[in-house]
Amino acid sequence: MASSSESGGETASETAVRLTGESAGRQSGESAGRPSCESASWLGSAPARRLADKIVVITGAARGQGAAEVEALTVAGATVVATDVLPFSGATPDAVTRRTLDVTDAEGWKRLAQWLTVEYGRVDALVNNAGVAARERLPNVSLETWQRTFDINVTGPLLGIQALVPLMRAGSSIVNICSVAALAGHAAAAYTASKWALRGLTRSASLELGERGIRVNAVMPGLIDTPLMASASPAFTGAALTEIPLGRIGQPADIAPTIVFLISDDSAYYNGAELVIDGGLTAHVSHKRIADATR
Numbered sequence: 254m255a256s257s258s259e260s261g262g263e264t265a266s267e268t269a270v271r272l273t274g275e276s277a278g279r280q281s282g283e284s285a286g287r288p289s290c291e292s293a294s295w296l297g298s299a300p301a302r303r304l305a306d307k308i309v310v311i312t313g314a315a316r317g318q319g320a321a322e323v324e325a326l327t328v329a330g331a332t333v334v335a336t337d338v339l340p341f342s343g344a345t346p347d348a349v350t351r352r353t354l355d356v357t358d359a360e361g362w363k364r365l366a367q368w369l370t371v372e373y374g375r376v377d378a379l380v381n382n383a384g385v386a387a388r389e390r391l392p393n394v395s396l397e398t399w400q401r402t403f404d405i406n407v408t409g410p411l412l413g414i415q416a417l418v419p420l421m422r423a424g425s426s427i428v429n430i431c432s433v434a435a436l437a438g439h440a441a442a443a444y445t446a447s448k449w450a451l452r453g454l455t456r457s458a459s460l461e462l463g464e465r466g467i468r469v470n471a472v473m474p475g476l477i478d479t480p481l482m483a484s485a486s487p488a489f490t491g492a493a494l495t496e497i498p499l500g501r502i503g504q505p506a507d508i509a510p511t512i513v514f515l516i517s518d519d520s521a522y523y524n525g526a527e528l529v530i531d532g533g534l535t536a537h538v539s540h541k542r543i544a545d546a547t548r
């Protein structure tokens with residue numbers, strides 16, 4: 254620890270003020286866009302339009318969780334660039350631009366970065382949401398499936414980070430949608446391995462980009478009611494449901510507020526974090542079954 258002479262004669266209370274950022278001009282985090290603690294408005298419902306000055310790019314946004322996240326981001330005031338390989342449905346909201354992007358296409362990412370440079374001159378957040386399931390058991394995993402799953406679930410986020418980080422300033426945020434499959438073993442080998450790889454990419458990027466003030470975090474959804482989940486067998490979904498302490502499958506709206514939070518300045522000290530949103534699915538190691546049996 255620095256002595257008072259090494260720190261220029263600073264007193265303990267001055268040091269505390271410096272470390273908490275409560276010096277003149279940085280009272281209560283106001284400079285980071287956070288509301289002051291004194292107003293306490295943030296303790297109740299989330300302040301509207303807290304992403305008002307943010308340009309956000311999201312992949313896989315045409316349906317499922319991505320579509321719900323676009324809606325939540327626009328409600329929070331963000332300008333959203335929604336991308337997907339699938340066509341979008343319905344009217345395009347004012348604050349949203351829809352673009353076709355295959356996340357495995359490096360040239361497509363470059364074209365998007367060029368367009369963003371001309372249109373906005375910067376990007377404040379990237380949500381790597383696009384993903385595919387691969388459900389084959391070990392003996393049946395083809396190399397083609399393995400490669401395709403990794404291309405979309407891991408290489409896609411890497412390409413996105415490489416393309417958009419040059420447009421990001423300190424305070425920007427990257428969110429990678431992983432899975433509870435990256436916390437525990439899961440029968441689908443290609444999907445599980447790809448999400449563990451994405452978790453590793455998140456950790457690694459949080460170190461390298463943290464130095465530049467760019468935060469990188471992972472979200473680990475449990476079972477969420479989307480077309481991806483609908484591709485699982487009823488036996489899988491039924492068995493999984495019995496392991497969820499909250500007793501229900503999650504909805505895309507259960508995930509979207511966390512994405513808003515991770516992009517907002519409210520999460521200014523979150524970096525390399527893994528936020529689990531699974532109704533308690535991974536809070537136990539099949540102990541729920543044991544607890545139920547011994548009631």
Ligand SMILES: NC(=O)c1ccc[n+]([C@@H]2O[C@H](COP(=O)([O-])OP(=O)(O)OC[C@H]3O[C@@H](n4cnc5c(N)ncnc54)[C@H](O)[C@@H]3O)[C@@H](O)[C@H]2O)c1
Binds near residue numbers: 382383430474
């Ligand atoms: N639904 C779940 O139970 C669950 C659980 C944990 C994690 N996840 C993850 O959440 C994310 C969103 O999935 P979802 O549940 O909304 O599923 P979804 O299938 O509804 O949405 C995935 C989206 O990704 C898009 N996509 C697929 N390949 C793409 C590509 N090459 N380029 C661009 N876009 C592409 C699809 O077109 C689709 O719109 C995925 O990363 C998924 O792995 C889902």
